[in-house]
Amino acid sequence: MELIRLTPIDLALAALLVLALALLSLKLSLGIGQRLLIAALRTVVQLSLLGLVLKFLFVQSHPMLIAALALFMLVVAGYEVMARQQRRFIGAWGMGVGTLSMFISSFTVTLIALTVIVQAEPWYSVQYTIPLLGMLLGNTMSGIAIALDNLTQSAWQQQREIEGRLILGHTWEEAIRVIRRNALRSGLIPIINAMAAAGVVSLPGMMTGQILAGSPPFEAAKYQILIMLLIAAGTGFGASAAVWIGSRRLFDERERLRLDRLSPAKPE
């Protein structure tokens, strides 16, 4: 099977559909047209750039360059996690909690996948590294953002209950246990749902891509299974790390609830 190459005209036709949607939004005064167009523009620019960068890296596959791109992706994902928080941690912790958690989970899981499972030659081969890391970062990012947001929001709303336990002599871990558990659960639900619906309701993006590119469907399915399992592990460990670090940060060394370490809520 030969890959049918897309022409700029093909993409322009798809863009027309989004443009039509923006016009509809204007007509119905949904107020979302501008954001839609900016996001669409970002998709075009960012993905084109990524395509160019990867094209360059395929030729010039120096490990340091791959590491630099991986680091860049991590920082952007860390920023994205922070931006999705209603109440983020003040100072370096705001970006630090999410970035560190993603580093721990996504990087470790990708590394295991590359060295133990895929075993490409060399293991850091850009064809595998960047797509795998990208899939993992993109998905753990959502899980971590949801879990962290749930943690800080619940702590804020349940200040009285948490402090009610502290004044009775409960430890900070006892006081936050239920909130922590719920936060972690909320971060894991999307990937659990995605795994349950995969192949029945939804045809996952990566498998679709491989099939379009001409891979045998069963090979594509195996890769998709690998990715799903890795994402589940990465999201779970990443969200656990984020919830653990975040909940610890909510209390100081005298086990006081320190909501002053969170920024005020973003206006809706």
Place this chain on the structure above:
Amino acid sequence: MANLVLKQFATPLLNPFNLELAPGECVTLSGPSGSGKSRLLRAIADLDPHDGEAWCGDTAQHSITAPAWRRRVGLLPAESAWWSDRVSDHFPKLDGEILERLDLPAETGDWQVNRLSSGERQRLALLRLLSNQPDVLLLDEPTANLDKANIDRAESIIAQWRKAHQTAVLWVTHDPEQQHRVGTSSLVIKHRQLVKSWS
């Protein structure tokens, strides 16, 4: 039994001061709203950052863990917190005999928290706090939301406990009559200072 000693104690709303509460003493505290009464109680319970030192008997606040300190220096907030549905989930153990002494049915433990009246709620909150056997009690307007009968009940529970265990009590209240009813002396916050009102 133990006394409560505060040395050069200061909160964001209060200048540094020294204070000692003897065992069995009940000192009331008043002051305009926003003058930092609750903040002071929270600081003594080590729930808010503060300056200065606090001692419970021979034990310095910083020498034991915060949970251990809070079990010895018990804070009762104006509105009690309930984090579980069933009453008994909030107690290590809850026997019917104690409940009946508080005019509560022996099966109160099986009740849903949201079924409780404000009077029952506050009595149970008191019982929950006292089951830690605190040496010092910090009460933040404990009867503010109660009717006359329930105020009398709460006052008598606290008074009995204080006399039986020689507990030092710091009691925030706006009501001048209550101050004289329950207190052995009285403090007031004026212009960031803690001053003696009467004794």
